[in-house]
Amino acid sequence: MTGRRDTEPAQAATLLHRTQPDTASADRNVGGYLGKAAAALHPGDPQAAREWADGQRLRVLHGRAKAVAATLASVAAKARAKNSRLDLTDVDKAVTYLTNNHMHMRYDKALAAGWPIATGMIEGACRFVIEDRFGITGARWSPDGADVILKLRAVVVNGDLDDYMTYYKQRYLEDIHLTRYDPASVPGLRLSA
Numbered sequence: 001m002t003g004r005r006d007t008e009p010a011q012a013a014t015l016l017h018r019t020q021p022d023t024a025s026a027d028r029n030v031g032g033y034l035g036k037a038a039a040a041l042h043p044g045d046p047q048a049a050r051e052w053a054d055g056q057r058l059r060v061l062h063g064r065a066k067a068v069a070a071t072l073a074s075v076a077a078k079a080r081a082k083n084s085r086l087d088l089t090d091v092d093k094a095v096t097y098l099t100n101n102h103m104h105m106r107y108d109k110a111l112a113a114g115w116p117i118a119t120g121m122i123e124g125a126c127r128f129v130i131e132d133r134f135g136i137t138g139a140r141w142s143p144d145g146a147d148v149i150l151k152l153r154a155v156v157v158n159g160d161l162d163d164y165m166t167y168y169k170q171r172y173l174e175d176i177h178l179t180r181y182d183p184a185s186v187p188g189l190r191l192s193a
Contacts, residue, residue, distance in 0.1 A: 063108035
């Protein structure tokens with residue numbers, strides 16, 4: 001039975017680095033938005049931008065995404081008042097993103113529950129295991145066929161193919177061959193591991 005509790009860790013894992021289904025772009029996550037906003041607020045000073053962005057990311061991790069959005073809006077308003085030529089489009093995008101999604105960014109609760117929130121490895125694994133195989137131009141997959149290929153690809157990627165083949169041959173021997181044929185013919189098939 002799949003219930004809300006079963007999906008919460010997976011949902012928490014996607015929040016900090018939320019990506020759209022069609023892209024793995026870093027521009028679509030909290031860190032990307034904050035990094036670009038920091039660069040816009042600290043033009044020509046990448047070190048200051050990095051430090052500022054890290055501080056805001058930490059606040060988001062502590063469950064204060066709405067406060068970070070308010071801070072960004074306030075800092076942008078002050079920066080515009082000082083320098084009207086400053087391009088703060090990325091700051092506005094970050095404010096909008098945080099404002100629209102802050103209710104989903106309860107990372108403090110996810111971390112307290114022991115759930116993962118950094119999905120870089122997860123996204124990389126999905127791209128490597130799934131997209132590289134299923135994204136072949138012109139390929140069509142039925143749900144059943146995709147499920148089988150995905151399981152086999154995971155076995156291969158994890159380095160478990162030899163163990164799986166030993167298991168599969170034994171199951172085939174027991175479930176298919178021995179139910180239809182004389183057990184004395186087994187050695188000639190070379191199905192044993």
